[in-house]
Amino acid sequence: MITLHHLNKSRSKRIIWLLEEIGVEYQVKPYLRDPNSSLAPEELKAIHPLGKSPIIEEDGVVIAESGAIVEYLIDKYAPYLQPERGSTSYIEYLQWIHFAESSMMVPLLLKMFLQRDGSKTNFLESYAQTEIGKVCMHLNQSLEGKRYLVDNKLTGADIMMSFPIDAMSKTEAFSFFGNFKPYLESLRTHEGCQKAEQIELELNT
């Protein structure tokens, strides 16, 4: 059985979705952020030295890093959630898997960090905004006329993207990018996505 070490309000929600989607037996071990500092609790460090979430455990093997978890689970249990290896679609898929955690997340995190810190910077706030604009424009353009990122069907790329697009939906900028809302709505039609939402809600109440 797979154990998901799940932290509330984290990138881990999409792993619940993925686990639901592939239909394997799994259990969620919940951890809660410190309500003041928003930091993950120390207990998570006993599972993996970085003390972050998501982390999955299966047969004693511990796997961290969202992208690695998604690639691993889909390879093993749900090849239908990725295009055929070697195809041009697979190249697109790989790019989105990495984009969702690197190019897209860096400016989103930078902005969030600066907001939490609250101090006035020289150019960093405007740099973060510009970069968010760039990644969002690229994503918005790529979603033109599409419900999903690759091959017009649900893949791991969408499950990876569900975290940053969900984060964006809580910002004013969301409405500037016309394809974001229909995309997020498409994702939310999936039962696995709804289940992840529900588990997250239960943890937060």
Place this chain on the structure above:
Amino acid sequence: MITLHHLNKSRSKRIIWLLEEIGVEYQVKPYLRDPNSSLAPEELKAIHPLGKSPIIEEDGVVIAESGAIVEYLIDKYAPYLQPERGSTSYIEYLQWIHFAESSMMVPLLLKMFLQRDGSKTNFLESYAQTEIGKVCMHLNQSLEGKRYLVDNKLTGADIMMSFPIDAMSKTEAFSFFGNFKPYLESLRTHEGCQKAEQIELELNT
């Protein structure tokens, strides 16, 4: 033939190494950062909307995101640079591929951004330091008794890691982590790594 759109002082250097390592025919199309702003030139946007590097082009297909490029090239041309799919080593490999661009890069970039900005923050500088400490300790520990990250031989994981470890080598903190220097030295024994260094030097002079 593969074209690498290469920006000086960027994550693209490791792609030169990989291309050398796999022995395919390729050409480097060089771009230079603006000497004042350090930003990538506008021309890169004509290749990919994010205007970043590395980007490779092959048979009209454009591929961005370091991790995607590394996974793609190794899958297609150099399966010996990754452990067998489905093995426990492959899981380790995947984690390092993602770690090198997400968990490790986020605090390194945050610190670099804050230094460039130069303003005083409330807690962000110390947060970045703490996070850099965490990822470095994890990496250092994982390198204990090893010359390479996975299976004690060169894999794409090391090629991915060559960028952040090289960045770390330019900081004071480098010497705190005893396994970093021997690791970097191991990487630099590879001809492909030296060739990438040399091409980068030529571009910067």
